[in-house]
Amino acid sequence: MNTNNIAKLLIVDDKPENLQALEAIIRHEGRQIFQASSGDQALALLLEHEFAMAILDVQMPDMNGFELAEMMRSTEKTRHIPIVFVSAAGKELNYAFKGYETGAVDFLHKPLDIHAVQSKVNVFVALYQQRNESRRQVLALEISRAQQEALLKDLHFAQEELQRAVRMRDDFMSMVAHELRTPLNTLFLESQLRTLQLDRNNTEFFNEGNLRKMVERDRRQIESMVRLIDDMLDVSRIRSGQLSIRRQPTELSSLLQRVVNDLSAQAVSSGSTIELETIEPVTGMWDQFRIEQMLINLLTNALRYGAQKPVTVSGVVQAGSVHIRVQDRGIGISDENLQRIFAPFERALNSDSSGGLGLGLYITRQLAESHGGFVRVESVVDEGSTFTVVLPLTET
Structure with a gap:
């Protein structure tokens, strides 16, 4: 019962x-x-x-x-x-x-009359139980309808997410094709030019000075393609949980100096400079390659959006962590965009056409978190942005 x-x-x-x-x-x-x-x-x-x-x-x-x-x-x-x-x-x-x-x-x-009383009571009890059962069924129907509405809402949301994922995939494929085509076209045109000179027996064209320039141009285009492919591989490793962090004692001040020196030519070509503020020697248990990767990503971004103004790099030790700051004085980032710049492929969703897959900040945040740290950003539109990577000095 x-x-x-x-x-x-x-x-x-x-x-x-x-x-x-x-x-x-x-x-x-x-x-x-x-x-x-x-x-x-x-x-x-x-x-x-x-x-x-x-x-x-x-x-x-x-x-x-x-x-x-x-x-x-x-x-x-x-x-x-x-x-x-x-x-x-x-x-x-x-x-x-x-x-x-x-x-x-x-x-x-x-x-x-016993039988009359029992009969009447039976009727009213049956009516009461039928009403209760009807109310129960109505309530069950209302609950079922609410569950169906929630399911439909979830399905609608899933459909929107799927459509968004498909759009992102299509945008991503289009963007990859575009970004790879640029260096490939350059290499192809260089190859055609060299073939033409060879067909004309113009060996003077291949003097030492020109050859060095050719090799340098080829190197830049190949590095550009390798960087794009590495970024895509890193995203795949991050999402599959297979990104490896190889910790070893890493001295930060010399690492910062090396990265700044490596990017100095890129800074000059962009009309800017990179200024490294003095930092006392400090050693942490980090993956040196990944720390360099984070810094290169942040500095490349700063040069890209820095409005050809100087970019400053500094490091400060605070409470068992090191704070690495990359500051530009460029276009800045609006409040609404601050929440999404760390999403993968985010560059594909705006009008920026300055190159890259929009993976640098996403990878930087993931690498910082893999070290037990984090990344934060402060920005004012038309005044510039400051990205800060906070890393614990010891393994967490």
Whole structure:
């Protein structure tokens, strides 16, 4: 038996023997009988429980059955409870008519017809249980509908995410093709030019000075392609959890000097300079290659968006960590873009056409976090940006 659908029945009579007799008649599986010997006791039970029906004796002291019924009909909680009156008074007193006036659904005379009482109670209990079952089914339907709506919302969100992923994939493939085509086209044109000179037997074209320039141009284009491929491989390793960090004692000041020296030619070609502020020697347990990679990414970004103004690199030791700052004085970053610049391929989503796959900041953040550190950025539009990499000096 479902305990949530047990029918509670209230019987009210001032005589204990009548209550016992009536309970014996209507007792049945799936029912719970409550007795009250007065109107006050009945009201207390009515406020506490939900009843399938109430059987009230008409003639009781203090509060008779009619008065109790009127009080029940005046309260929202008990207004809809079916009421059956019982009375030992003769029919000539017309109690039945008064009972129906107070909202009773039936009126029984004593001595009670056992089968009639059981039949009537069975009907009202069945109606009560049917109403409860209907309410349960309606509630279940509402819950199911809410779950379906939530599922549809999730499906809609998943569809949007899938479409976004497809767009990003298409944008990414288009961007990769564009970024690789530039150095490949340069190499192809160089190759055609050299072939043309060879076909003309113009060996003077391949003097030492020109050859050095050719080799240097080839090197830059090949390095550009290698850098693009390395970035894509790093993203794949990060997402698959296979990015390896090889820690070893690494001295930071000499590393910063080396990276700044390596990028000095790129800075000059961009119309800028890189200024390295003095930093005391400091050694941490880091992956030297990955630290260089982070610095190159940040400095390349600073030169790209630095409006040809000097870029400053500095390092400070604070509370067991080193803070490496790369500051430019360029175009800056708006507040809305600060939240998304560390997302992969983000450059593909804006109008920037300065080159690259938009992976540098994403990879930098992941590398910093792999060392137990983090990256933060402060920026003011038209005044510049400062990126700070915070790395613990010891392995975490």
